[in-house]
Amino acid sequence: MTNSVDAVTRQMQERIENYQRRFGVLFQDYFKRLRQEFDAPKLSRFTPRSFDLLEDLSLRGGKRQRVAFMYEAARLVTSEPVPGIDEAALSIELLQTHLLVHDDIIDDAPTRRGGTSTYYSYKEEFPEQPQTALGLALLAGDLAAFLSLRVLLEADLPLSLRQALVETQVTAGAATFVGQMYDLERDLPALPTEEMLHEVSDYKASRSSALAPIQLGLLAAGEDVKQFDATLRRYALMFGISGQMCDDYLSLFGDEKVTGKPATADVRDGRRTYAIRAILAAADASERERVESILGRQDASADDIDTIREIARRHGVDQQLRSQMHRYAEEACVEAASWRPRWRDEAVTFFERIPVWGVERTL
Amino acid sequence: MTNSVDAVTRQMQERIENYQRRFGVLFQDYFKRLRQEFDAPKLSRFTPRSFDLLEDLSLRGGKRQRVAFMYEAARLVTSEPVPGIDEAALSIELLQTHLLVHDDIIDDAPTRRGGTSTYYSYKEEFPEQPQTALGLALLAGDLAAFLSLRVLLEADLPLSLRQALVETQVTAGAATFVGQMYDLERDLPALPTEEMLHEVSDYKASRSSALAPIQLGLLAAGEDVKQFDATLRRYALMFGISGQMCDDYLSLFGDEKVTGKPATADVRDGRRTYAIRAILAAADASERERVESILGRQDASADDIDTIREIARRHGVDQQLRSQMHRYAEEACVEAASWRPRWRDEAVTFFERIPVWGVERTL
Numbered sequence: 272m273t274n275s276v277d278a279v280t281r282q283m284q285e286r287i288e289n290y291q292r293r294f295g296v297l298f299q300d301y302f303k304r305l306r307q308e309f310d311a312p313k314l315s316r317f318t319p320r321s322f323d324l325l326e327d328l329s330l331r332g333g334k335r336q337r338v339a340f341m342y343e344a345a346r347l348v349t350s351e352p353v354p355g356i357d358e359a360a361l362s363i364e365l366l367q368t369h370l371l372v373h374d375d376i377i378d379d380a381p382t383r384r385g386g387t388s389t390y391y392s393y394k395e396e397f398p399e400q401p402q403t404a405l406g407l408a409l410l411a412g413d414l415a416a417f418l419s420l421r422v423l424l425e426a427d428l429p430l431s432l433r434q435a436l437v438e439t440q441v442t443a444g445a446a447t448f449v450g451q452m453y454d455l456e457r458d459l460p461a462l463p464t465e466e467m468l469h470e471v472s473d474y475k476a477s478r479s480s481a482l483a484p485i486q487l488g489l490l491a492a493g494e495d496v497k498q499f500d501a502t503l504r505r506y507a508l509m510f511g512i513s514g515q516m517c518d519d520y521l522s523l524f525g526d527e528k529v530t531g532k533p534a535t536a537d538v539r540d541g542r543r544t545y546a547i548r549a550i551l552a553a554a555d556a557s558e559r560e561r562v563e564s565i566l567g568r569q570d571a572s573a574d575d576i577d578t579i580r581e582i583a584r585r586h587g588v589d590q591q592l593r594s595q596m597h598r599y600a601e602e603a604c605v606e607a608a609s610w611r612p613r614w615r616d617e618a619v620t621f622f623e624r625i626p627v628w629g630v631e632r633t634l
Numbered sequence: 635m636t637n638s639v640d641a642v643t644r645q646m647q648e649r650i651e652n653y654q655r656r657f658g659v660l661f662q663d664y665f666k667r668l669r670q671e672f673d674a675p676k677l678s679r680f681t682p683r684s685f686d687l688l689e690d691l692s693l694r695g696g697k698r699q700r701v702a703f704m705y706e707a708a709r710l711v712t713s714e715p716v717p718g719i720d721e722a723a724l725s726i727e728l729l730q731t732h733l734l735v736h737d738d739i740i741d742d743a744p745t746r747r748g749g750t751s752t753y754y755s756y757k758e759e760f761p762e763q764p765q766t767a768l769g770l771a772l773l774a775g776d777l778a779a780f781l782s783l784r785v786l787l788e789a790d791l792p793l794s795l796r797q798a799l800v801e802t803q804v805t806a807g808a809a810t811f812v813g814q815m816y817d818l819e820r821d822l823p824a825l826p827t828e829e830m831l832h833e834v835s836d837y838k839a840s841r842s843s844a845l846a847p848i849q850l851g852l853l854a855a856g857e858d859v860k861q862f863d864a865t866l867r868r869y870a871l872m873f874g875i876s877g878q879m880c881d882d883y884l885s886l887f888g889d890e891k892v893t894g895k896p897a898t899a900d901v902r903d904g905r906r907t908y909a910i911r912a913i914l915a916a917a918d919a920s921e922r923e924r925v926e927s928i929l930g931r932q933d934a935s936a937d938d939i940d941t942i943r944e945i946a947r948r949h950g951v952d953q954q955l956r957s958q959m960h961r962y963a964e965e966a967c968v969e970a971a972s973w974r975p976r977w978r979d980e981a982v983t984f985f986e987r988i989p990v991w992g993v994e995r996t997l
Contacts, residue, residue, distance in 0.1 A: 310809065312833045317815040373776065377769035403818050406740035409772065410811045413736065416779065417808040424801050430793040437800065438787050445780040446673065448773045452680040455766050470675045 283624055290339045294360055295330070301361050301422070302326040321411040324389045325418075329368045331384040337363045337484045344488025346618035347610065355436065358426035359487040362440055365419030366479065370447060372412035376405065377451070378540065382532070416444065435490050443483035450474025458543050461563075462551055468544075469512055477511025506606040510626045513599035517633040519544035520592045524580065525633075534576050541567030546592060550579065553586035593634060600626035646987055653702045657723055658693070664724050664785070665689040684774040687752045688781075692731045694747040700726045700847045707851025709981035710973065718799065721789035722850040725803055728782030729842065733810060735775035739768065740814070741903065745895070779807065798853050806846035813837025821906050824926075825914055831907075832875055840874025869969040873989045876962035880996040882907035883955045887943065888996075897939050904930030909955060913942065916949035956997060963989035 302322065311318040338360045345353045374380070375388035382388055387395070389411055393404035423436045453471050457463050485503055486496050496503070521530050522537045523546045537544055543551075547566070551559055562582060565575045583589050607622035665685065674681040701723045708716045737743070738751035745751055750758070752774055756767035786799045816834050820826050848866055849859050859866070884893050885900045886909045900907055906914075910929070914922055925945060928938045946952050970985035 310805075311812050312816050312837050314827075314830050314833055315812065315816040315819055317819040318812045321812070321815060373772055376772060377765065379765055402740065402742055406818050407815055409736055409739060410815050413776075413779070414808060414811040416776070417804050417811065420783065420800075420804050421808065424797065424804060430797055434787065434793055434797060437783075441780050441783050441787060445777060445784065448777040448780065449674050449678065449681045449684070452684060452770055452773050453675050453678040455769050456678055456680040464677075467677050470677055474675050 279620065279624060280628065283621055283628065286343075286621070287334070287336075287339045290342050291335050294335055294338045294364070297357055297361065298329060298364060302329070305418070317407065321407065321414060324392055325368055325372070325411055325415050327386070327392075328371060328383065328389055329364060331386055332364060332367070333384060335364070337367065337480050340481060340484035341488040341491075343618050343621045344485040345492040346488075346621075347614035348489065348492035348494050350615070353488075353491045353493075355426050355428045355432060355491040356488065358422050358428075359436055359491055361422045362419045362436070363484055363487065365415050365422060366440060366444055369412050369415035369419060369444075370451075370479070372408060372415060374451070376408055376412070377455075380536075432490060435496075436487055439483055439486050439490065439496075443479040446474050446478040447476075450476070450478070458541055460543075463543050463548060465548070468515075468548060469508070472511050472515040473508050476515060477507040480514075481510050482507035502606060502609060506603050506622065509599050509603035509606060513596045513603060513626055513630060516545045516592060516596035516599065517630055519546040520589070520596065521633060522546065523576070523583070524589055535571050535573070538566060538576060538579065539569055539571045545595075546583070546588070547579075549588045549592055550583045550586070553588050553591075554582055558582045558585075593630075596630050596633075597627070600630045642983065642987060643991065646984055646991065649706075649984070650697070650699075650702045653705050654698050657698055657701045657727070660720055660724065661692060661727065665692070668781070680770065684770065684777060687755055688731055688735070688774055688778050690749070691734060691746065691752055692727060694749055695727060695730070696747060698727070700730065700843050703844060703847035704851040704854075706981050706984045707848040708855040709851075709984075710977035711852065711855035711857050713978070716851075716854045716856075718789050718791045718795060718854040719851065721785050721791075722799055722854055724785045725782045725799070726847055726850065728778050728785065729803060729807055732775050732778035732782060732807075733814075733842070735771060735778060737814070739771055739775070740818075743899075795853060798859075799850055802846050802849050802853065802859075806842040809837050809841040810839075813839070813841070821904055823906075826906050826911060828911070831878075831911060832871070835874050835878040836871050839878060840870040843877075844873050845870035865969060865972060869966050869985065872962050872966035872969060873992075876959045876966060876989050876993060879908045879955060879959035879962065880993060882909040883952070883959065884996060885909065886939070886946070887952055898934050898936070901929060901939060901942065902932055902934045908958075909946070909951070910942075912951045912955055913946045913949070916951050916954075917945055921945045921948075956993075959993050959996075960990070963993045 302325075306319065306322055309318075309322075341360055341363060342356065345356055371383055372389045375383055375390045379390075380388050381391045390404065390408040393407045393411075394401065397404045397407075420437055420440060423433060423440065426433055426436075428436075450471060450473070454475050457467060457471050482503060485507065489496050489499070519537070522532060522544065523534060525534070527534055537547065547562075550562060554562060562579055565571050565579060568575070580589075603626040604623045607619055610619045610622070665688075669682065669685055672681075672685075704723055704726060705719065708719055734746055735752045738746055738753045742753070743751050744754045753767065753771040756770045756774075757764065760767045760770075783800055783803060786796060786803065789796055789799075791799075813834060813836070817838050820830060820834050845866060848870065852859050852862070852866075882900070885895060885907065886897060888897070890897055900910065910925075913925060917925060925942055928934050928942060931938070943952075966989040967986045970982055973982045973985070
């Protein structure tokens with residue numbers, strides 16, 4: 272049993288690495304072509320500079336989980352190459368670039384994906400003109416969003432497919448924007464409900480990072496996506512909650528060197544993540560007061576984080592979070608299992624395994 | 635002659651007012667439907683609030699010149715009602731709302747269209763949380779952009795037309811973003827060339843405010859737009875330059891009560907507009923030094939503006955600007971005249987008259 276599981280995991284890992292390589296080349300070519308073809312003002316140096324920064328951030332993308340989801344979704348239907356799938360992959364990652372660029376403005380975040388954020392690159396270039404830096408980052412993000420749609424509109428595909436792909440991305444984008452608003456709203460009440468956090472996770476992440484990629488892959492492979500709307504949404508939701516819990520857990524309990532994000536970040540920003548919420552819910556009155564006194568303080572230190580971690584461990588919150596993220600990953604797995612025998616076994620297996628694998632890789 | 639011109643002008647004015655009324659109702663209905671139909675997180679209050687602010691800014695839109703351009707472009711081809719034209723009008727104005735919301739973040743502008751800007755509305759709601767205000771304004775803007783595409787994607791139209799409309803808007807949006815970057819770039823050199831200002835005007839404004847509306851109207855009316863690309867671009871460019879010169883002129887020489895924008899705004903922000911550029915180009919060394927010492931100063935006063943105006947008038951720059959905006963308006967007029975006899979006379983007349991009318995209304 273263990274051996275065969277290992278074999279499947281190895282195979283899955285190989286497939287993901289394969290997609291990463293393939294997509295890396297594709298994405299580099301895309302930016303090369305963009306520079307040649309984009310109708311930019313001749314005298315402007317700011318336009319090519321924005322391409323540099325968008326390319327830099329885009330190519331830094333690590334796991335390309337969205338891309339793997341999309342290729343595997345097409346494989347649910349067929350093992351043959353599917354036209355339009357590469358354009359859909361580019362569109363997904365360009366929309367992601369858009370979201371990250373704007374997210375780093377919203378969070379005033381200096382780093383992203385182990386490098387300087389687009390916003391801070393501009394801040395470094397215009398140290399005396401903060402509004403110029405803000406403006407350029409905002410516009411570079413806007414541009415990435417429209418490029419993500421343009422790449423689909425220009426794809427050599429039947430009109431109806433092209434339109435379905437564009438619609439999927441526009442819907443995913445709009446959902447993400449309201450999800451991000453909701454994410455800001457979440458930090459206002461003292462103790463957001465779990466239901467609220469699930470809804471945030473759904474709108475902010477699941478729809479653009481899991482649901483849309485699966486929909487795009489299925490559409491490109493000729494599947495009628497609407498028919499499977501409910502099960503795809505459930506899968507994306509459960510997977511998304513599990514993934515968000517992993518992220519929130521790692522932000523607090525993880526190794527900064529691995530996450531590439533300081534453990535103080537969420538606390539300083541007063542983010543009421545799954546982890547923080549669970550701690551506040553479990554803590555007694557005096558502990559809660561202690562945690563609240565640290566949350567949102569810009570000078571929160573490593574010692575403060577240790578204090579919060581200690582309170583968490585005292586109530587078994589770290590353990591509780593780990594078991595919860597497992598539970599949601601397993602619910603996603605069960606949902607994917609229901610896709611047999613309608614869809615191809617090897618791809619169903621991928622979607623079954625990846626949620627739990629994601630959790631296990633995290634811990 | 636004078637009488638018949640007056641009659642044409644009156645007729646034109648009536649038609650524009652007619653479009654304004656018709657579109658106002660349409661836009662209100664759109665937002666009503668949006669609230670009912672948009673798939674928003676159930677528990678979120680921030681999403682409906684963003685709709686409120688987007689609606690408020692959108693309905694405050696004054697002249698609706700873009701909308702008039704689009705309806706008149708369809709009338710170049712036919713006097714019959716054209717399917718898809720209302721959705722195209724909504725799309726144009728939603729994209730404009732997007733541009734304004736983000737523009738007011740870039741410029742840190744408290745007011746827009748005679749009311750509070752979306753950014754400042756959020757700032758007032760979150761006086762202690764500037765990043766939350768920034769984030770919400772940014773996301774509301776993003777949302778408006780995607781709504782502007784969604785309204786086209788959902789239109790009950792033949793696929794090929796729908797796709798052509800979406801493509802037009804995505805192209806116009808992308809051009810505007812690089813135009814706005816270029817607009818920020820323009821303010822860096824001491825004396826930008828006129829060519830640079832024309833290119834800024836083309837990308838930042840002409841393409842989304844003149845070219846795209848005309849293209850959308852023609853497309854909806856079944857015209858092959860690509861065939862007329864060169865003449866439409868020339869018209870939009872000349873009209874756009876003339877209009878930008880009007881705006882820049884009014885910002886400096888106009889009545890604040892009419893423009894709704896303080897005369898100090900461009901000067902404080904150090905904007906090298908057509909007006910400022912012309913003054914710097916005409917001024918002698920000591921005057922230039924004087925103007926430069928005021929430009930970009932946040933405490934620039936009404937007296938400072940008077941100083942700049944005086945230098946301008948001393949060199950006849952105000953007169954020169956007025957004659958230049960007339961010249962470009964007339965070039966647009968000549969371009970439109972070349973559309974006869976291919977297109978319908980009454981609509982050609984509209985496009986012939988409106989550039990000069992725009993200038994004369996300004997002065």
